[in-house]
Amino acid sequence: MSTRLETLEDWAAGLLGQLEPSARNQLARRLGQTLRRSQQARMIAQQNPDGSKYAPRKQRNLRGKQGRVKRKVRMFQKVRTAKFLKVQGDGNAISIGFTGRIARIARVHQYGLKDRAAPGAPDVEYEQRELLGFTDADIDLIRDGLLSHLTA
Template identity: 35%
Template sequence: MSDNFEELTPWLERISKQLNAQQKTRLNRRLSTKLRTVWKRRIKAQKDPDGKRFASRKRDGVGSIRRGAMFQRLPKMLKTSYSSNRAEIGFAGRTAEVMAVHQFGETIKPNPNSKPTRYPVRETVGFSDEDKQLIINEIREFLLNE
């Protein structure tokens, strides 16, 4: 899977020239809303954009593993933003900082008194091949109904 849209760029540029600002805003709203719904479902299912399960949790100091799904409240925190020039989906504030640690598998100190901990990569935000196809289909449907 590749997160670049180089193969779609010429096609999207031609479409962009044919739409006015209001139409672009409606299209971007539609795309961001649809993708947010798909991403929420994927996070709830504990899967990354490639369809692989998130890395499981480590044992705590006592030897037990915390039960339950990670990021249970996270789907509610996905934000969308759009205008005639852009469509964004992601997290904001402290949630964005925490999710960046998991997204890229960083090493941090959870609190000042603990030793640094390396978190495994748990990619919550990203485009799958199905997402790219969804974008193409939504643009096609939008153009046919405009």
């Protein structure tokens, strides 16, 4: 898949070089927003970029918990909102990533690192759940967005 991305980059370089800087900025913002929606949809579907499902959460003993117990809540429900999943695009690059404290949490899940669930709690090794990544459909989205921008 990285070869598809490199091929797309080589193909688009000449075309993008002919655009005015303001048009490149506009294109970058539009493509970034489209890619963010694609990443959010993949997080809603609980899938890694290769199409496999996220590793399930570990079971917790909730018998001693007082009050309402929320069950069957999807992972990364708040993390995928535009408040935390930011897009930056200029004439040279598009970046999609997490901001603030959420960035550390997302990094732990993205790479399957060790972290504490709460201050003073023991270290827990998290399963790898790739929140951000390119799929073949994302590369097609980039190509189609570029073509539609150039033909308009």
